Amino acid sequence: MLYAVELVNLSKAYGTFRAVENISLQIKDGEFFSILGPSGCGKTTTLRLIAGFESPTSGEIYLHGQAVSETPAFQRPINTVFQNYALFPHMTVAQNVAFGLEMQRLPRKEIDLRVREALAMVRMSERANSRPAQLSGGQQQRVALARALVNRPAVLLLDEPLGALDLKLRKAMQFELKQIQQEIGITFIYVTHDQEEALTMSDRIAVMGHGHVLQCATPEEIYERPQSRYVADFIGETNFLEGELVNANGVAEVMLEPSLSIAAAPSERALADGARVTVAIRPEKITLSATNGDPSALRGSVREAVYIGTDMRYVVQLGERTQVVARVQNLGASRDQRFRRGDTVYVTWVLENARVLVD
Numbered sequence: 001m002l003y004a005v006e007l008v009n010l011s012k013a014y015g016t017f018r019a020v021e022n023i024s025l026q027i028k029d030g031e032f033f034s035i036l037g038p039s040g041c042g043k044t045t046t047l048r049l050i051a052g053f054e055s056p057t058s059g060e061i062y063l064h065g066q067a068v069s070e071t072p073a074f075q076r077p078i079n080t081v082f083q084n085y086a087l088f089p090h091m092t093v094a095q096n097v098a099f100g101l102e103m104q105r106l107p108r109k110e111i112d113l114r115v116r117e118a119l120a121m122v123r124m125s126e127r128a129n130s131r132p133a134q135l136s137g138g139q140q141q142r143v144a145l146a147r148a149l150v151n152r153p154a155v156l157l158l159d160e161p162l163g164a165l166d167l168k169l170r171k172a173m174q175f176e177l178k179q180i181q182q183e184i185g186i187t188f189i190y191v192t193h194d195q196e197e198a199l200t201m202s203d204r205i206a207v208m209g210h211g212h213v214l215q216c217a218t219p220e221e222i223y224e225r226p227q228s229r230y231v232a233d234f235i236g237e238t239n240f241l242e243g244e245l246v247n248a249n250g251v252a253e254v255m256l257e258p259s260l261s262i263a264a265a266p267s268e269r270a271l272a273d274g275a276r277v278t279v280a281i282r283p284e285k286i287t288l289s290a291t292n293g294d295p296s297a298l299r300g301s302v303r304e305a306v307y308i309g310t311d312m313r314y315v316v317q318l319g320e321r322t323q324v325v326a327r328v329q330n331l332g333a334s335r336d337q338r339f340r341r342g343d344t345v346y347v348t349w350v351l352e353n354a355r356v357l358v359d
C-alpha cells in the first residue's frame with residue numbers, strides 16, 4: 001500500500017539535542033491523523049521535516065511512495081496552516097486567498113476559479129470582499145485554511161491551528177474542520193497538545209514524548225488500552241496503583257499492601273510473580289455501591305465527594321494508604337443518591353478495565 005506520508009526511522013538533532021528520535025509512521029490517504037504531546041516533545045519539528053522546512057539528521061520521508069529528502073519545500077504537494085495565521089490586513093478575504101497563486105503567476109481565470117472553490121470549501125464565499133478585521137477569529141482561521149487549500153495540496157499540515165481561539169469557538173471549529181476534511185478528503189496531519197481535541201477529531205493519534213512516538217492507534221485504543229504509564233497519564237485521568245504481581249498467569253492479582261490485593265486483566269507482556277507493576281484504572285470505570293453484593297468488591301470509605309455537574313468525583317480510601325478516584329455520573333437530581341464523606345462504599349470494576357502496565 002502506498003501511504004500518503006510515510007516516515008521511516010526519522011531523526012532530527014540540533015547539536016547534541018535530539019528533538020525527534022527514530023520516528024516511523026504510516027499515514028493513509030484521506031486520514032485525519034493527529035500528533036499529540038506536551039510542549040517541547042517534537043511535534044512542530046516533525047511537521048517541519050514533513051513540509052521540508054528542516055532536513056532530517058537521518059531517516060527518510062516518503063510522500064505517496066516517493067522519497068522527498070532532496071525535494072525542496074515548495075515542490076512538495078503539501079501545505080501548512082500555522083497557529084499564527086496572520087492574514088494580510090489591507091487585503092480582502094479573496095485577495096488573501098489568491099496571493100500565493102498570484103506569486104506563481106497563474107492565469108487570472110484559473111486564480112479566480114480556485115479562490116472561489118477554496119472559499120466555498122470553508123463556507124466563506126459570502127465574505128470574499130470582507131477584510132480580516134471584519135471577521136471573527138473562527139472566520140479568520142477558515143480563511144487561513146482556504147489559503148492553504150487553494151494550492152490543492154495532497155496533504156495538509158496543521159500546527160495547533162485553533163490555539164488562538166477561545167474555548168467555545170475552538171469546539172465549534174473542531175467540528176467544522178473535521179467536516180471540511182471529510183468533505184474534501186485531503187489527508188490532514190494535525191498537531192495539538194490538547195488531548196480532548198485529538199480524541200474527538202482524529203482517525204488515529206500518535207502520542208509523542210521526548211522526541212519519540214510512544215503509541216500510535218485509534219482514539220479508542222489510546223484511551224482504553226494505553227500501553228504505557230506516560231500515555232495513560234497524558235490522556236485523561238487515571239488511577240495508578242503500584243504493587244507486586246502475585247499471580248502472573250490468568251487473572252492478575254496485584255498486592256498493593258499486605259492486606260490489600262486487587263484483580264486486573266492479564267498483562268500482555270510475560271511477567272513473573274513478584275514483578276513490580278502498576279495497575280491503571282480510569283475513574284469512570286470504577287463502580288461504587290452502598291451494599292456488598294459482589295464477593296470481589298473492595299470495602300472502602302469516601303474521603304472526598306465533589307460535585308462537578310455532570311459527575312460526582314469521589315476519593316475513596318482502600319486499605320491503609322491506597323486511594324482511588326472514582327467518577328460517577330449524576331443521574332438524578334436528588335442528593336440522597338450520592339455518597340457523602342465518611343460513607344462506606346463497595347468498590348468494583350470490570351476486570352479488563354484494570355490494566356497492568358510495566359513502566
Ligand SMILES: Nc1ncnc2c1ncn2[C@@H]1O[C@H](COP(=O)(O)OP(=O)(O)OP(=O)(O)O)[C@@H](O)[C@H]1O
Pocket residue numbers: 014017019037038039040041042043044045046193
Ligand atoms: N532550531 C532549533 N534549534 C535548537 N533546538 C530546537 C530548534 N527547534 C526546536 N528545538 C527544540 O526541539 C524541541 C522540540 O521542539 P518542537 O518545536 O518540535 O516542540 P513542540 O512539540 O512543537 O512544542 P510546542 O507544543 O511547545 O509547540 C524543543 O526542546 C525545542 O527547544
Ligand SMILES: [Mg+2]
Pocket residue numbers: 043044045159
Ligand atoms: Mg509546536
